[in-house]
Amino acid sequence: MILNGVLFDLDGTLGDHDGSVEAALGAWLPSIGVPASAENRALWEKITERHLAAWRRREIGYAEQRRRRLTEFLPLVGVSCEADELDTIFSGYLAHYDTGYRAYGDAVAAVAAAVEAGLAVAVLTNGSAAQQRGKLARIGLSSIASVFTPDDLGVAKPDPDAFRIACSRWGIAPGSVLSVGDNHAFDVLAARAAGLRAVHLDRTGAGPASEAHRISTLRELATYL
Structure with a gap:
């Protein structure tokens, strides 16, 4: 897909x-x-x-x-x-x-690369809606219009329903969405359980080493776009 x-x-x-x-x-x-x-x-x-x-x-x-x-x-x-x-x-x-609160040095460029590749971009986060939107504005990513939180969805990661509901409201089929996150259980395993593709951002090298789709920086995300 x-x-x-x-x-x-x-x-x-x-x-x-x-x-x-x-x-x-x-x-x-x-x-x-x-x-x-x-x-x-x-x-x-x-x-x-x-x-x-x-x-x-x-x-x-x-x-x-x-x-x-x-x-x-x-x-x-x-x-x-x-x-x-x-x-x-x-x-x-x-x-x-x-x-x-600061953006990682690779964050803004990674979002821009996804947009330049013609992809829709959204955020799924476990924080409160107001605080998380404020963070995005603070780090220069307020252009991300679709921000899904437990306040909006009624469910939080690692429940796969968080991904399913987010994709439904986003209007994009789960199978054509790539989840990117640092928490293997929350952002990778739960995403896959909901039918999404997923990449583990392992900034610290903590693993699991068995994860085939693992990157150490968002600069490596380009290979998946």
Whole structure:
């Protein structure tokens, strides 16, 4: 089947989420009186993933998962706060995260190459709609008109239905869409389960090495277009 569209993941693929988290924690933790130690950063990441997973399962709302992250994290690092302070405290972290969010050096060119190849381009991301669209604007990719999030779809990756519904709303058959992302389970295996083609962007060389369609930079994506 002819390739008609490229469906990019956002965080870890087009935008440097991990780098933004690292920079944000380095600035935010000391501002609330907490050392920005490797231990505290790892604790934040562990707690974050647990509550984001609950949000991806649609068990809680996006704002609630943020509050639950703080409710669990803050007492463990010796910070007390009232429930009505949680949103304000999180806004401090978020301001640093948003300010530090950057595109990978290969991202804008890769999107441009797909467009120049005559392909439709969209983003399927597990973040909230408003935040993810804001990120795309911040990194110079607001021209990507089709942005699919769990807020829009009612389901999140790695559920294959996220891909199926996104392709249906996009108006492109799954078999003619290439999914590109850094999370092998979320962006590759789930995409294939929904009938899409998929390429694993393995920036760090973490594997799996058994993946036949694996690239280390978006500059290598051209061979699939």
